[in-house]
Amino acid sequence: MSVSLKRHARLESVTWQAANGIDGQGKPTFVTPGTVLQAHVERNQEVVRLGTGEEVRIVATLWFDAAQSTTLPTSDDKLVLSDMTGIVVMRDQSGPLQSGEVDHVEVMVKQA
Secondary structure, X not given: OOHHHHHHOEEEEEEEEOEEEXXXXXXXXXXXXXXXXXXXXXXXXXXXXXXXXXXXXXXXXXXXXXXHOOOOOOOOOEEEXXXXXXXXXXXXXXXXXXXXXXXXXXXXXXXX
C-alpha cells in the first residue's frame, strides 16, 4: 500500500456484512454479525458512472490490506463505518505487477 495513501486516508475499524440474499419484500439481506476489518478510509462526494451506465453518488472510498483476510468486501456488501453505513458499488484489487499477488482491495461505497 502506498505511503501517500497511508498518510492521507485514516485507518478505521469497519464492520463488513456480506450480502446473502433478498427478503420477502425484495430488499437485500446481510450476514450478521459482521466481520470487523481495518481499512484506510477517505470520505468523498463524487458521482461515478458504473459499467451498467448507472450514475451513483459515492460517499467513501476504502482500501483494505489483502493480507488481513482471505476474503474481502465485494459489490452489494454492506460496510458500517463510525459515522455512516454504505453499500459497495465498485471493487478493484491491485498488487505488484511482477508477483501478480493481490496487495490491497479498493472499494467505493454509496450511502445505504
